[in-house]
Amino acid sequence: MIKKIDHIGIAVNNISEQLVYYRDILGLPFVGEEEVQNQQVKVAMFQAGEIRIELLEATSETSPIAKFIAKKGEGIHHIAYHSDNIQNDLDNAKEQRIRLINETPQQGADNKKIAFMHPKSTFGVLTELCSEE
Ligand code: ZN
Secondary structure: OEEEEEEEEEEEOOHHHHHHHHHHHOOOOEEEEEEEHHHOEEEEEEEEOOEEEEEEEEOOOOOHHHHHHHHHOOEEEEEEEEEOOHHHHHHHHHHOOOOEOOOOOEEOHHHOEEEEEOHHHOOOOOEEEEEOO
């Protein structure tokens, strides 16, 4: 079951160029930075109340983030909802004819399990489900 928004993913060309904006101008606490190899991204996280802002920088030209930026430019990439049972929610969405990018949860940033639903069947919003396990 979906509980709340967990984070908002933003595609960026260069994380270090945007640190000043999020950390110093908006004043959001910087949580940390890590590389998620299976997603070919570097991730920087900021805390905004209960929600995190996740900056995503491609680590290779074949990264989904590189493709996204080539097509649409920098900006909001996805909305992530916190789920208490990703597999259940995925199965349920699939039953309702939602196209899934990941049929099973993958390893994501922040030691979370994540799965994406395709924006073509979620009204243009790339949607991620995530959970702690
Ligand atoms: Zn995310």
